[in-house]
Amino acid sequence: MTSAQVGQRVAGFIAACRRQGVKATRQRMEILRELAATGEHPDAETVFSRVRRRLPSISLDTVYRTLHMLQEKGVIARVPSMQDRARFDANMDRHHHFVCTVCGRISDFYSAALDSFAPPPAVRALGAVDSVHIELRGRCRKCRSELKKNK
Amino acid sequence: MTSAQVGQRVAGFIAACRRQGVKATRQRMEILRELAATGEHPDAETVFSRVRRRLPSISLDTVYRTLHMLQEKGVIARVPSMQDRARFDANMDRHHHFVCTVCGRISDFYSAALDSFAPPPAVRALGAVDSVHIELRGRCRKCRSELKKNK
DNA sequence: TCGCAAATAGGAATTATTCCTATTATGAGA
DNA sequence: TCTCATAATAGGAATAATTCCTATTTGCGA
Ligand SMILES: [Mn+2]
Ligand SMILES: [Mn+2]
Ligand SMILES: [Zn+2]
Ligand SMILES: [Zn+2]
Numbered sequence: 001m002t003s004a005q006v007g008q009r010v011a012g013f014i015a016a017c018r019r020q021g022v023k024a025t026r027q028r029m030e031i032l033r034e035l036a037a038t039g040e041h042p043d044a045e046t047v048f049s050r051v052r053r054r055l056p057s058i059s060l061d062t063v064y065r066t067l068h069m070l071q072e073k074g075v076i077a078r079v080p081s082m083q084d085r086a087r088f089d090a091n092m093d094r095h096h097h098f099v100c101t102v103c104g105r106i107s108d109f110y111s112a113a114l115d116s117f118a119p120p121p122a123v124r125a126l127g128a129v130d131s132v133h134i135e136l137r138g139r140c141r142k143c144r145s146e147l148k149k150n151k
Numbered sequence: 152m153t154s155a156q157v158g159q160r161v162a163g164f165i166a167a168c169r170r171q172g173v174k175a176t177r178q179r180m181e182i183l184r185e186l187a188a189t190g191e192h193p194d195a196e197t198v199f200s201r202v203r204r205r206l207p208s209i210s211l212d213t214v215y216r217t218l219h220m221l222q223e224k225g226v227i228a229r230v231p232s233m234q235d236r237a238r239f240d241a242n243m244d245r246h247h248h249f250v251c252t253v254c255g256r257i258s259d260f261y262s263a264a265l266d267s268f269a270p271p272p273a274v275r276a277l278g279a280v281d282s283v284h285i286e287l288r289g290r291c292r293k294c295r296s297e298l299k300k301n302k
Numbered sequence: 303t304c305g306c307a308a309a310t311a312g313g314a315a316t317t318a319t320t321c322c323t324a325t326t327a328t329g330a331g332a
Numbered sequence: 333t334c335t336c337a338t339a340a341t342a343g344g345a346a347t348a349a350t351t352c353c354t355a356t357t358t359g360c361g362a
Contacts, residue, residue: 023308023359044350059311064350080231080286084319085349098277107277114268119287126249126258127291134285135231136270140278174328174339195319210342215319235350236318 001090006036009090013075020073030055031066035076035090041097041106043085079106080135096133100140102147107140152241157187160241164226171224181206182217186227186241192248192257194236230257231284247284251291253298258291 001009010033017024030051035042042050048063067088070076079087079097083104091108094115098107111134119129139147152160161184168175181202186193193201199214218239221227230238230248234255242259245266249258265285274280290298 025309025359027310057311059313061312061351062310065309078233080233082229082231082237084235084237086233086235098274098280100278101281109271109274109277111271113271117265120260120262120264123249123260123287125292126260127251127289128295129249129287129289130252131288132285133288134268134283136274136280137282137284138278138280141276144279169329176328176340178341208342210344212320212343213341216340 001036001039003037006033009033009036016073016075027051027055027058027062028066028069030058031063032070032075032090035067035070035088039091039108041079041087041089043087045085047088080133094131096135098136098138098140100143101137102139102143105140105142109136152187152190154188157184160184160187167224167226178202178206178209178213179217179220181209182214183221183226183241186218186221186239190242190259192230192238192240194238196236198239231286247286249287249289249291251294252288253290253294256291256293260287 010029013032014024014029016022017028031047034047034050040046044060044063044067047067048058048060051058051063067076067078067086071078071088074092075090077089077092079089081087082099087106093110095108095110096114098109099105100107114132114134117132119132123129161180164183165175165180168179182198185198185201191197195211195214195218198218199209199211202209202214218227218229218237222229222239225243226241228240228243230240232238233250238257244261246259246261247265249260250256251258262285265283268283268285270280270283
């Protein structure tokens with residue numbers, strides 16, 4: 001995401017706050033800006049340490065509270081994870097993830113084929129499907145080359 | 152899974168323990184038995200409280216330790232989750248999950264179409280894919296009917 | 303600008319998980 | 333079957349992630 005796009009995203013959120021009678025605080029802006037600027041799907045602690053560079057007095061609790069609020073409002077998403085910490089994603093376009101089982105890195109990818117996937121009939125018995133998410137697991141480029149080096 | 156199938160599963164694990172020089176303890180058997188008997192993808196605490204009925208003195212730590220060990224050996228799998236607790240799955244057949252966004256319930260389903268999913272070319276740039284996991288999100292039957300009741 | 307409700311900072315509390323270590327019990331060998 | 337070495341366990345302490353509490357601050361409507 002370009003810096004201009006991030007700016008737009010934040011501006012849009014400010015407008016949404018006004019509309020919903022929610023305060024557009026500096027903390028909220030910076031947290032969203034930080035998340036929108038990266039494709040890394042960071043955890044709360046990572047967002048905290050980065051936002052802190054611009055808002056040195058921000059608290060970790062505010063980061064957690066804000067990330068949850070943004071998720072509730074549908075502005076960002078929480079990514080399911082095998083690890084024991086929550087990870088977040090500002091990319092709300094329909095997309096999927098490649099997860100490196102070595103370093104934990106999560107990368108986005110898109111698939112027209114999956115976007116038009118129709119759930120099998122057996123699924124209808126389970127419930128109403130709202131969305132489809134693919135997780136590909138493997139070893140990322142970086143981890144593969146490091147693996148090669150060490151052998 | 153039928154009770155007989157669960158028994159076979161546990162028997163197979165006992166044999167594997169012998170082969171690998173790992174002790175086949177009562178605790179390990181009961182933990183695996185409990186997980187194999189349910190399709191709920193329970194968390195450690197849930198497994199603990201159930202196994203406890205048969206082994207009242209088992210410790211929570213043993214449950215955590217054993218679940219990890221079983222996962223390391225490839226006997227069970229850890230399921231990625233949005234929640235802040237790890238969930239486990241004894242079903243090692245190739246399958247996918249329907250996750251209820253209201254109650255968190257995870258149900259298995261099978262799909263030949265999805266099993267043959269070929270990652271788009273862009274993924275090759277990210278790394279080497281080892282496995283494909285589909286997660287359908289929606290509202291399960293139960294949550295849907297309760298939703299209807301309350302409106 | 304003023305006043306107030308909403309939001310924050312900072313620390314305490316809670317929850318999930320892991321670590322530590324004295325004790326127990328599996329299983330190889332006699 | 334009995335014995336013994338040691339892998340594994342129980343239970344409690346420690347740690348890590350997240351949430352709660354509350355005095356103070358701040359956004360923003362009037
Ligand atoms: Mn993403
Ligand atoms: Mn499953
Ligand atoms: Zn990697
Ligand atoms: Zn449900």
